[in-house]
Amino acid sequence: MVHMQSEIKKIIIVGGGSAGWLTAGLIAAKHIKNSAANTLTNSVSITVIESPNIPTIGVGEGTWPSMRETLKTIGINEADLFTQCDASFKQASKFVHWENAPGTCDINHSAASAYFHPFSLPSGTTKLDLASYIGEQYSNSSQAQTFAQHVCFQSVLCEQNLAPKQITHKAYDYVANYGYHLNATKFAQLLKDHCLNKLGVEYLSSHITQINNDVEGDIASVTTDSVGIVAGDLFIDCSGAQSLLLAKHYQIPFCSKKSVLFNDSALAVQIPYDDDDAVIASSTVSTAQTAGWIWDIGLQSRRGVGHVYSSQHITDEKAEEELIEYIKSSTSAKQRQSLSIRKLSFEPGYYEKFWHRNCVAVGMSAGFIEPLEASALAMIEQAAKMISEQLPANKQTMKITAKRFNEKFSQHWQQIIEFLKLHYVLSKREDSSYWLANKESSSIPQSLHEMLELWQFQTPSSYDITQSTPLFPAASYQYVLYGMNFKTQPIRTANRDTKAIQRLLLDVQNKRQHLAKAMGSNRELINKIKQFGLSQI
Template sequence: MTKKIVIVGGGTAGWLCAGILAAEFTAGLEITLVESPDVSPLGVGEGTWPTMRSTLKRMGIRETDFLRECSASFKQGSKFVGWRTGASDDFYYHPFSLPTAFNELDYHTLWRDSDGRSFDQVAGVQSRICELGLAPKTITVPEYAGALNYGYHLDAGKFSALLQRHCIGTLQVKHVLDHVVAVEQGGNGDIDAVVTQHRGKLEADLFIDCSGGRSLLLGEQLGVGFVECARYSINDTALAAQLPYANDQAPIASATIGTAQQCGWIWDIGLSSRRGVGYVYSSAHADADSAEACLRRYAQETAPHVPEQDISVRKFNIRPGHREKFWHKNCVAVGMSAGFIEPLEASALALVELSAAMIRDELPQNRTQMEIVARKFNQVFTYRWQRIVEFLKLHYVLSQRRDSDYWCDVVQAQSIPGELAEKLELWRSRPPYVRDFLQVEELFPAASYAYVLYGMGFCGENAPVRRFDGERARQLMQEEQKKFHNYQKAMPSNRKLLDTVAQFGLSKV
């Protein structure tokens, strides 16, 4: 019976995993998190998916406290600038709210026959709400509810600290600050204990590896191999910087902004207290000096009030890929221990949530069950990693940019995953739909593919005209337009709502 779990590694992945598990089991399960006292969490800006709302609610964290303590803001999707042609008017949105009746109505035909509007504007109101910098709710809407679907932008260091306080103080997670100096295995290959420098052995029935890219347990100790994805994702380096707002009334973006550059792209995340920007690029196409110069130019263009000497840039290496399997013996990897790829669609924290949730829901109670659960877990997350690689690649392969070697290389046929190439062939004759995807809980549903596909201007071949419910479509468009006008009048700006939350808080009910 699983009575003890040891999580090796803290940070957002470790503490989020601990919280998700500890909130579910009120008795009979002891959870210990051990982390090095020498590792400080990085205060980089991160984006979440809407799933984080239900995750935090289930853990018992108030949304008001989360927003206040993590410099968090509301994120309603992603805005991609300059990916199609690089022209000044080149942008599209991948919003979180799905189109109404997407699997019933042919939104591709609606968009094709529209008056020049973008696909995201035809499919719903959220992209226009984001362009106006408006929030997804008003102050009277209860915590974790919203008129529009939303996730968050947050300070990762502050978020980790909040999770730690909540896990220790409320959820009774045991915390050990110590160095892991050895790992002991039994005769069957299971991990029996991790040995710490001062506290000695920490024994458990299940070990969760949240040690980051090092993958101390699953990779180093158990020898699980790594699947390289550099063939599909050539970006292997990131630079990050923090930019203060010009004043306390400066607008806060309602979406993550990803702006294409000659050798990669720049993220721009608006927290409540500052912005976080970073350049993700291919070191085969840009050296460190030219990449930093590119990021600094962007900072000066978008934050001219910040003296260049005040901008501190940090560098991170990216090894695109994932472990061959994620659960082996009595050890499961979560977070960067399992894998990492460029943060184009902010999938990192979502994968932590999904991993911890499956461990929680499938927690094995004997060794035979553990083998079954491990096999299921590996099947699910191998599939999910394949879909992430595929979906991120979709953002590149339809680009018309050829202004650098980088943009010529990322569209090469040999860099496109086979299943994506097959889907693109099918989508030349019809839009994406639900049966293109195998799982009920897809990371990226058919609508997400449509937002990127048609946001990038993908036009299929002439196909037989399908039956189209024009009256239903016209009625829906009228309803959406009315909804937009109502939201435009009612919704405060992102900044205004966050200021109000900071002062008064959100309703608990």
């Protein structure tokens, strides 16, 4: 017998920002029938409570391609990202000086100092496993081209900062898979406007002063300083690093991952371009430093640059020096004097569980890890999508959904952490205690140890990944592994359709040449989108 009062009808989202508004948008798009008032016909209502006192953190400027599907689902007009959020196209992560420190490049292989992890899978992934073939070949000899250049046509767009689509493509369609670089604050504003004006989400601007449990221990309501008590059936914690409901209220323990991923601090700065026509990069550039790495994200009007580092291995002063050194070539001395550098500290890790009773955490309230593969927004999308698609009917079934959610997202966090750690473990850098400590066996999770052992003889495959819907497919491991010149040397040579593989490889090269001529620059396309929009058909 199901009691009426246990039905999930009123959803309260605590906190705006990208997490709050993406979650509101995804749930509303699926469950709210008609934004034009008649709330009686709706089975659920969604209210976002945003504190006017707490600013959003406003970092998290890189998305995965999954954001296209998310925004399409929510009903965002893609062109609005470019007119309102300073957005640009992201097609890859580019890793610079991760394998070797600058100036110490191993001369035995002609390895470039940088490699790409593009968003497009290697050609023939589903049929011929080109990557395995090249991965093995790649290990045997010095190569004129990097792994990504061999197996993925998108590499050329990343190298030459060309756009992933043309003005004739409809919104969200492409030649090469892409996500976005964007201004996170403006992005949250765009989502907010859309949620309130188009999707029927309700909004309260008020500061939460108290959280009130019912007799069972579920959250019954929150008390605010200006709009009284707000009751709800499901509370979604999007309160950011303070984790107001999950950590502060429910005291769910935190699993620190500092022993695996050392970085716990960041210095962020914004650098305007010299002129309106400055090149906009197609990739997030991550340049390894002595005790961390520097991100470099090109938006339309500025770059966002930041140094993520381990406070155990470098002082804030020294970290700032490295950051200043990095931006020296692209700024004037005068500009550097007026820079405002923001310091952020974080504890890498995640909570023991994310969904507890009638409260689920999405975004930084669930955990945080350095943005090496820009996983933060992708995790928000995944969490919000599951909440929306598996929205429990009542509190009884919520227990089951919560259990599944917790299992799934614990796995996601573990995979992210292992995958990020892989970037450090593969490095040949020995120029600082940071890089040496990163390769110490005790800092490497057991399952990563095992995979590394297997990969000496076999290339990464779907067998390495236990989840049904992993955040990173085997291809991602291949891009990083062979981008860093890892050696896979199988003792048995498998039978292969070598002719078909050669054809496919040639096809990648032809496509690279064709696209280099056919595609315009990121800047060109963005200007056109701002002038003409993107068609829906």
